[in-house]
Amino acid sequence: GDSVTQMEGPVTLSEEAFLTINCTYTATGYPSLFWYVQYPGEGLQLLLKATKADDKGSNKGFEATYRKETTSFHLEKGSVQVSDSAVYFCGTSYGKLTFGQGTILTVHP
């Protein structure tokens, strides 16, 4: 079945630093790809998505590009804020979502 591997955390950055969280997947075919974010004590919120190869998803300064050749969907942000501190999940979907294990991001002032 499908699987998703995320960069191990936790990741700790200073405010305004550059962020990369790596995500690679194995899948038969070409699933849609997602990044979700989870704040403490809450459910998952969609951050961004891409539905086909070379698509770039973007939202709130975060970006990720669907790379079919490397089966990757790395999350990037040019300048993180304290409010970005959360757990980030990469996922694939053909209708059901398969998630990675999550990456904890902590941003210090």
Add this chain to the structure above:
Amino acid sequence: DAGVTQSPTHLIKTRGQQVTLRCSPKSGHDTVSWYQQALGQGPQFIFQYYEEEERQRGNFPDRFSGHQFPNYSSELNVNALLLGDSALYLCASSLEAERRETQYFGPGTRLLVL
């Protein structure tokens, strides 16, 4: 526009008991999926309901069962609770016509089994 709602928010049960969790999908959505998120882990797919039938199922035992009602709301039932069933249970809704598109999550029900 009402989002996905779940009840209750928290629940404490003892081993061997049974529990029912409830979910109302986002307005206009017809498909409901359930996920189990153990502490420090990513959510794991339990099953998905569409047209009041279980359409897909993840690697969970038969103790986990569900139901979808004509108004698209859904229940997750877990029988013979084990300590390992302690987790955050997330409901997500989507539109069948957009199967590969976004699933919207509720806030979850946190279940503690003692």
